[in-house]
Amino acid sequence: LVESSGTTLAPKYSEILGVLSHFLKEDGDRRTIDNVLGAVSRMILASPTSLPLDSIFPTFVKWLPLQEDMEENLIVYTSLFSLLSSSCQVALEQLPVLLPIMVSELTNKKVDDAAKAKITEILKGVSTKYADLTLKSLSAEQAEVLRQALTTNVNGS
Numbered sequence: 086l087v088e089s090s091g092t093t094l095a096p097k098y099s100e101i102l103g104v105l106s107h108f109l110k111e112d113g114d115r116r117t118i119d120n121v122l123g124a125v126s127r128m129i130l131a132s133p134t135s136l137p138l139d140s141i142f143p144t145f146v147k148w149l150p151l152q153e154d155m156e157e158n159l160i161v162y163t164s165l166f167s168l169l170s171s172s173c174q175v176a177l178e179q180l181p182v183l184l185p186i187m188v189s190e191l192t193n194k195k196v197d198d199a200a201k202a203k204i205t206e207i208l209k210g211v212s213t214k215y216a217d218l219t220l221k222s223l224s225a226e227q228a229e230v231l232r233q234a235l236t237t238n239v240n241g242s
Contacts, residue, residue: 095128095135098135101124102125102136102137106144108121109121109148115152118152119151119152119155120157122148122157122161123157123161125141125145126157126161126163127160130160133171138168138173138175138176143179146183149183149186150189150193155195155196155200158190158196159199159200162204165183165187165207169207169210169211177215180211180219184208184211184218184219184227185223187204187207188230191204191230205234208234
């Protein structure tokens with residue numbers, strides 16, 4: 086609904102977020118939680134300025150990576166790409182948490198190729214623009230996975 090309405094529902098985002106937040110519980114159903122992240126991602130893409138990103142984005146990141154509804158991955162990472170490519174401060178502040186998650190998703194067999202391509206696109210931009218932060222945020226093993234992903238992407242194989 087949010088995706089097809091564009092900015093029409095933007096004035097209702099705070100109400101929608103209030104309802105969705107009730108589903109984010111440690112013992113909650115992971116498929117439902119993944120769907121909540123997908124819905125928030127669609128709101129981010131439709132009208133990011135209509136959201137209180139300072140307060141919701143850290144919670145959003147806390148629930149990553151997706152665990153059950155892997156079909157939501159592409160929209161989730163597309164929304165992250167949108168925020169990071171627009172230099173959204175709250176998204177940039179979460180990079181130390183996001184980077185290891187995204188690199189780990191590159192080796193997750195449940196994540197489809199389209200989502201992995203979007204993650205690689207994000208990582209390519211971030212690792213170029215924030216190289217020091219990227220390396221500080223990753224283990225040696227994760228840094229190697231990133232290097233391989235970016236090399237493979239550059240070489241087109």
